[in-house]
Amino acid sequence: MMLSRFAKSLFAIIAMMFLFTMLAMLHPPSRNYIDPWTGQLFGEGGVEKSLKAKQQIAGVNGGVIMGKLGNATAKAALGQATWKLMHTMTLRYPEHPTPDERDALKSYFYLTSRLYPCGECAAEFQLLLKKYPPQTSSRRAASLWLCAVHNEVNKRLGKKEFDCAHLDDEYDCGCGGDDNDVRTPKDVDTGADIIRGGR
Numbered sequence: 001m002m003l004s005r006f007a008k009s010l011f012a013i014i015a016m017m018f019l020f021t022m023l024a025m026l027h028p029p030s031r032n033y034i035d036p037w038t039g040q041l042f043g044e045g046g047v048e049k050s051l052k053a054k055q056q057i058a059g060v061n062g063g064v065i066m067g068k069l070g071n072a073t074a075k076a077a078l079g080q081a082t083w084k085l086m087h088t089m090t091l092r093y094p095e096h097p098t099p100d101e102r103d104a105l106k107s108y109f110y111l112t113s114r115l116y117p118c119g120e121c122a123a124e125f126q127l128l129l130k131k132y133p134p135q136t137s138s139r140r141a142a143s144l145w146l147c148a149v150h151n152e153v154n155k156r157l158g159k160k161e162f163d164c165a166h167l168d169d170e171y172d173c174g175c176g177g178d179d180n181d182v183r184t185p186k187d188v189d190t191g192a193d194i195i196r197g198g199r
């Protein structure tokens with residue numbers, strides 16, 4: 001039986017709609033969404049999958065971001081300030097860090113090796129981190145690790161080696177009373193003990 005032109009067109013339209021539906025099912029739309037309360041990004045596959053992804057903090061791995069810093073005076077001032085910050089940080093870091101605190105410190109160094117505003121210094125720092133990965137198991141481990149890494153930079157720049165036994169004297173931030181508080185501070189919301197860092 002001969003089909004009318006109208007019936008043929010209708011048949012073609014229905015066939016195309018069927019085809020598009022099949023294609024859409026092959027490539028379902030992304031179901032990523034941002035929780036409006038927490039700002040947390042939930043990836044495809046729901047919360048559980050996104051929690052796994054969270055363990056890999058975005059941006060920690062990757063290359064140097066800034067360009068070369070030509071000005072030697074600025075480079076030295078930046079270096080002195082950064083070392084001061086990083087040494088003070090490791091010397092106030094908890095004696096018994098939680099896994100989350102360990103991750104935070106490790107991420108800090110890897111992010112610094114990308115974002116340090118002297119590109120050539122950052123590139124050297126990346127090589128050092130590859131050779132000597134950050135030690136984060138305790139305050140002592142972290143501060144001695146950083147001291148050794150700083151000494152590696154000193155060696156490369158022809159500077160004197162620093163005696164890491166004198167870290168505490170060099171970086172006394174004047175907050176020495178904190179550790180002597182016999183009352184363990186509590187988190188106001190959870191009541192959990194807060195571990196305080198160093199001098």
Ligand SMILES: Cc1cc2nc3c(=O)[nH]c(=O)nc-3n(C[C@H](O)[C@H](O)[C@H](O)COP(=O)(O)OP(=O)(O)OC[C@H]3O[C@@H](n4cnc5c(N)ncnc54)[C@H](O)[C@@H]3O)c2cc1C
Nearest residue numbers: 075076079080082083120121124125147148150151153162
């Ligand atoms: C991650 C990083 C990478 C760098 N890479 C380069 C680079 O590639 N090229 C470049 O020209 N500059 C680089 N710098 C800067 C450089 O390390 C110095 O900061 C800068 O040359 C000034 O040196 P400084 O002699 O004043 O002492 P700094 O090395 O800045 O040290 C400051 C003070 O820290 C103390 N100190 C020294 N060694 C140690 C140690 N091992 N542990 C603890 N305390 C110590 C001393 O009291 C010293 O006076 C880098 C800095 C950083 C933070």
